[in-house]
Amino acid sequence: MTDDLADLLGDPAIEVAPRLLGAVLRHRGVAVRLTEVEAYAGADDPGSHAFRGRTPRTTVMFGPAGRLYVYFTYGMHHCANVVCGPDGEAAAVLLRAGEVVEGIDLARERRPNSSDRDLARGPARLCRALDVDRQQDGADLRLGPVLELGPPPTAGTVRTGPRVGLRQAPDRPWRFWLDAEPTVSAYRPAAPLRPR
DNA sequence: CTACCGATATTCT
DNA sequence: GAATATCGGTAGA
Structure with missing residues (x-):
């Protein structure tokens, strides 16, 4: 097979990101669109x-494109990225939200007290639904967790806006989502500084 | 729906 | 010591 994945992911993050909308990530019995x-x-x-x-x-x-970058944050959450860009450029696309399209019963078990809509609505929730943690850091996306590209999103369905939860570079509209999807996470500005 | 708050590892100052 | 690419619970409109 031609390596479409490697070809696409060699591009800069800003170009790869919208192309990942509609793609499916599958891991341990659950698949998320x-x-x-x-x-x-x-x-x-x-x-x-x-x-x-x-x-x-x-x-x-900083490694080659086509791998998963998983980090642990806020002392309790994991978030997953698709590494892209030319080798050495350290670019990545954060997977912020998706719709569970396979293994919904398993996803419900992993995320009790969550509505179906919220199963993978948010980067840490998405990791929990897929059972992704630091063990998957550096995993090859052709071997698993497996990333399957779909057709590019239909023209006009992709919306953009500022990234969530960042104080740095809030002017860059580098968040991409599919219009009218209920699984898209709510926008939250960066938390204000609270006195200790 | 919005607002606040606590949990708490890793990184940075 | 303090911030952080977050979430779930609780309180209130």
Whole structure:
């Protein structure tokens, strides 16, 4: 087979991101159709984990495209990205939300007290529904978790806006989502600083 | 629906 | 010491 995945993911994050909308990520019995993503670049992007250079956490971002970058944050949540861009550019696309299209019973077990709409609505929820954690950091997306591209989104269905929860570079409209999808997460600006 | 708040590992200052 | 690519619970409109 021609390696469509590698070809596409070699492009910059800003180009890869909208192309991932509608793609399906499958892992451990659950499949999610992506409805919302965010692009993160490297050295030029203050909002990116890779902005200040390579750390143990971000090593995978600096590697080849086509792998999963999974990080642990807020002391309890995992978030997954598709590494893209040319080798060394440290670009990635955060998978923010999706619709569970297979294994919904399993996803419900992993996320009790959640409505079906909320099963993968948010980056940490999506990881929980797919049972993705740091063990999948660096995983090859052709082997698993498996990423299956669909056709490009229909013209006019992709919307863009600022990324969620960032104070850095709030002016960049690098969040992409499918219009009229109920599984798209609610926009939340960065948390204000609270006195300690 | 909105607003607040606590949990708490990793990274950065 | 403090911020963070978040979430779930609770309270209130």
